[in-house]
Amino acid sequence: MSSAAPRPAAPDHLWSVDEHLDDILSTVRPLEPIELRLLEAQGCVLVDDVMVPVTLPPFDNSSMDGYAVRVADVEGAGEEFPAVLEVVGDVAAGAAEPVRVGPGQAARIMTGAPLPPGAEAVVPVEWTDGGLGEGPASGMRARSLAPEGAEGQVRVYRSVEARAHVRDKGGDVRAGDLALAAGTVLGPPQIGLLSAIGHGTVRVRPRPRVVVMSTGSELVQPGEPLGPGQIYDSNSFALTAAARDAGAIAYRVGAVADDADTLRSTIEDQLVRADLMVTTGGVSVGAYDVVKEALSHVADEDEAGSGVDFRKLAMQPGKPQGFGSIGPDHTPLLALPGNPVSSYVSFEMFVRPAIRTLMGLEDVHRPRVRATLRTDAALRSPKGRRQFLRGKYADGEVAPVGGAGSHLIAALAHADALIVLPEDMESAEPGTEVEVVLLG
Incomplete structure (x- = not known):
């Protein structure tokens, strides 16, 4: 996997959200496929269609513990006049050569065991005396009292129709059927199906390895005491969790101080385990925005075609952004701004689609819906910028949560959607239909 340099633009060019996203998605390429064992492939994307090599179930089998019988032998059976059948043997799950059931006979059968030759249906053990001659059995209790493999008689107190309590051969899937289509994300049910049809390994695109690091001398590890002017590092935790939620294997790097040499060496050290790197902070125009300084030095030392472009976007929050290789x-x-809400919104708009692209997924975006704005007052938005506001969505309506400030992380924790106000909308009145990005 490799990425080309970002698309060049004039230094004063104000990028739209769509231009920036298109630049990212046009340069990021899906990871190369690899063969993995099933449990290692969980969360990965299937590269090829998988066909069913064996029919499931591979044979007719019982769905109940009970007795395999011929339908005619139990016709009309009831409590007063039960059908009395000769028990010719037991059929357990995995039995290679089950007994044959002839007229007036029954075979004791366990759940999953193959239906023996001659039998047409299964009578649940609860409809019999369990071979004890004492009236209807009480399930497993009655059966456990009968000596295993013992011959004798069983009284059947109810009739059955043909194929009753029988799982048909091929009732799940048949050989030659499509088991899973290329592009499927492998979760527990899909891995269960692959193992059921005999696959020990599978060809997938691996989960991307994403390294997340935050920058800032003011950042302190949660759990440690705060000094004057210090705050806890929340961005790296939020973004690492977001990367994992998107499907990546994410590594969080502790906050890096505002020193270009330290940041540069940290980035270079982390490249060995990164398919994608995400930084947060230090991309604006302040005196201590060391991400720009550090990455410009890295780009100077890299091979041709590498480089990181720092740009301004027509969006709020998240105006300062960086992208390159x-x-x-x-x-x-991807270099994201340092304010908590700015970094998270930027992740959802740009990093998450990049991760999903690396995975080889076709649909890389969060679902979007139209919803009615439920608010007491009009929402304001700066002209010419696409605004993303935190919201709570339910039943076709969305309500804003908290203010527009990019530092208001508490409101973000209670939101499950982003309200999108486009560049040409300076005011959204209550009842306006707006676009909503669903985060849940």
Whole structure:
């Protein structure tokens, strides 16, 4: 996997959200397929269609513990006049050569065991005396009292129709059927199906390895005491969790101080385990925005085609952004702003689609719906910028949560949607239909 350099633009060019996203998705490429064992492939995307090599179930089998019988032998059976059948043997799950059931006979059968030759249906043990001659059995209790493999008689107190309590051969899937289509994300049910049809390994695109690091000398690890002017590092935790939620294997790097040499060496050290790098903070125009300084030095030392472009976007929050590639493998890097809400919104708009693209998925975006704005007052939006507001969505309506400030992380924790106000909308009155990005 490699990524080309970002699309060049004039230094004063104000990028739209769509231009920036298109630039990212046009340069990030899906990871190369690999063969993995089933449990290692969980969360990965299937590369090829998988066909069914064996029919499931591979033979007619019982869905109940009971007795395999011929339908005619139990016709008309009831409590007063039960059918009395000769028990010719037991059929357990995995039995290679089950007994044959002839006229007036029954075979004791366990759940999953193959239906023996001659039998047409299964009578649940609860409809019999369990072979004890004492009236209807009480399930497993009655059966457990009968000596295993013992011959004798069983009284059947109810009739059955043909194929009753029998799982048909091929009732699940048949050989030659499509088991799973290429592009399927492998979760527990899909892995269960692959193992059921005999696959020990599967060809997938691996989960992307994403390294997340935050920058800022003011950042302190949660759990440690705060000094004057310090705050806890929340961005790296939120973005690492978001990367994992998107399907990646994510590594969080502790906050890096505002020192270009330290940041540069940290980035270079982390490249060995990164398919994608994400930084947060240090991309604006302040005196201590070391991400720009550090990455410009990295780009100077990299091979041709690498580089990180820092740009301004017509969006709120998240105006300052950086995108490019670094290192000998041209590892994609997205540099996000440092305010908590800005970094999270930027992740949802740009990093998540990049991760999903690396995975090889076709649909890389969060679902979007139209919803009626439920609010007491009009929402304001700066002209020419696409605004993303935190919201709570339910039943076709969305209500804003908290204010527009990019530092209001508490409101973000209570939101399950982003309200999108386009560039040409300066005011959204109550009842307006708006676009909503669903985060849940």
